[in-house]
Amino acid sequence: MAHLSDRQKAELVRQHLDGVPWTRIAEHSGVTVRTLQRWAARIGAGQLARPPRRDKGASRIPTELVTAIEALAVRRPAPTIAYIHRRVGDIARDRGLPAPGYTTVRQIVHAIDPGLTALAEGGDAAYRDKFELVYRRTTTAPNEQWQMDHTLLDVMILDDKQTSVRPWLTIVLDDYSRAVAGYALAVSAPTSERSALAFHQAASRKRHASWVVSGLPDVLYSDHGSDFTSARIEQVCLDLHVRLIHSRVGVPQGRGKIERFYRTITTELLPHLPGFIPHGTGGTPTSAPMLTLHQLDDVLERFIVDEYNERPHSATGTAPHARWRSGSFIPRMPAHSEDLDALLLTATATRRVQRDGIRFASTRYVSPVLAAYVGEDVTVRYDPRDLGEIRLFHDNAFLCRAIAPERSSETITFADLQSARNTRRRALKQQLRSLSNVASSLPEDTRHRPAAAPHSPSEPDAPAPQSKRHGLRTYASD
Missing domain, CATH: 1.10.10 (Arc Repressor Mutant, subunit A)
Known part of the structure; x- marks a missing residue:
């Protein structure tokens, strides 16, 4: 028993x-x-239990056969246990050793260090992703660190040519609160311009009053892609005193928080949109795409502002917006709002200031400041989300913001333009009078004037010729 x-x-x-x-x-x-x-x-x-066997835990299989089993198991492609059992049986018979059973071979294979197996299967990258210790950055305040990354969304939309395309999403996430600070959508692969636009929106005050995340981060963390390592973003971060940190080349670890947001988008928003692509379907949408990029932008903004940022986060237990606003935190803003304008898109060609303003993207933009620059070339920077306003630069220096009256909520009246014209005209007239006074005070030009004939004292001075009077009387005294 x-x-x-x-x-x-x-x-x-x-x-x-x-x-x-x-x-x-x-x-x-x-x-x-x-x-x-x-x-x-x-x-x-004092010991009822059976004493342990002296050979417990020790294999009775010769060491050289154990080594042969392990060597065969880590070959690529990985062989089956049955294959290893047959090969080791042949080796044992050739060497005059007892052949191990199938169960024994399986136990030895399954006892191999998982790290060794991962290294054999996927190399250094696979071992690093599964077994290497990672340093998880922790933040203690909002805007201490932002993360920025891209993903290809699992949905098809229609581009300007009504062609089905998959859009790219760029996200800027506050590490402390998990609140989305900014984003950018595009139908083309990620570029430095899209990254700059997402960072510009994240740092600026938003059009949506409920979206309060803004300011400048202490650290901007991104991967080592060329779109994040552009001189444009590096220079802006340097000017704004933002520390730009890139992950190691080929190492995706450290961005798990932003990857978690991507999963939220994929599981909670995209399945409700036309053109959604379920996982594992080979890129085939469940329904015909209907949304444009602009419509998807509106849907995504509502989801971020009204749902994601306002509900408790599973990791923090607090809504991202509430956690970002907690305490007496005051975001650090740029000294001048135009300091962020270098992040905006630049027009492909300069524009010449006309008498009625700037013509850009089939739209007329006006500003009272332009009255002093009619006929001169300026550089246009703009946000594709809001073409109601553009930023103008002259000789690489910020000039002004110009608005399109039909697109912007702001207006420029005729009185504003008239006042600007009058001010400019008065300034020019004052400058003209000053220059005229200077010209009048200059000595008379006698460089090529002929010398006067010598005067004879015996000859009386000839009377000055009198002008012939015409018969038309012009004044009452004539």
Whole structure:
């Protein structure tokens, strides 16, 4: 009855101590008298359990066969256990050794260090992603660190030519609160311009009053892609005193928080949109795409502002917006709002200031400041989300913001333009008078004037010729 527990064995021995003969106990329990006496001796010695085998944990298979099994198991492509068993059996017979059984071979293969298996299967990258220790950055305040990354969304939309395309999403996420600070959508692969636009929106005050995340981060963390390492973003971060940190080349670890947001988008928003592409369908949407890029932008903004940023986060237990606004935090803003304009898109060609303003993207933009720059070339920077306003630069210096009256909520009246024209005209007239006074005070030009004839004293001065009077009287005194 080897299946009896230690407690049951002790109970049988106790019956003997109470006066029950061994033979009777053996008859009722089915355990031999010799076994009962051995259990009693172990209880007296303080160890009822069977002593462990001296060879427990040690393999009786020769070391060279164990090594051969492990060597075959880490080959690529990985062979099956049956194949390893057959090969090791052949090797054992050739060397005059006992061949191990299939179960033994399987146990040896499964006992191989998982790190060694990962290194054999995927190399350094696979081992690093699964087993290397990582340093997880922790932040203690909003805007201490922002993360920025791209993803290809699992949805099809229509581009300007009504062609089905998959859009790219660039996200800027506050590490402390998990709040989305900014984003950018595009139908083309990520570029430094899209990254700059996402950072511009993140740092600026938003059009949506409920979206309060803004300011400048202390650290901007991104991967090592060329779109994040452009001189444009580096220069802006340098000017704004933002520390730009890139992850190691080919190492995606450290951006798990932003990857978690991408999963939220994929599981909670995209399945409700036309053109959604379920995972594992090979890029085939469940329905025909209907949304344009602008419409998807509106849907995504509503989801971020009204849902994601306002509900408790699973990791922090607090809504991202509430956590970002917690305490007495005041975001650090640029000294001048135009300091961020270098992040905006630049027009492909300069524009010349006309008398009625700037013509850009089939739209007229006006500003009173332009009255002083009619006929001169300026550089246009703009945000494709808001073409109601553009920023103008002259000789690489910020000039002004110009608005399109039909697109912008702001207006420029005729009185504003008239005042700007009059101011400019008065300034020019004042400059003209000053220059005229200077010209009048200059000495007379006598460089090529002929010399005067010598004057004879005997000859009387000839009377000055009188002009011939015409018959038309022009004044009453004539």
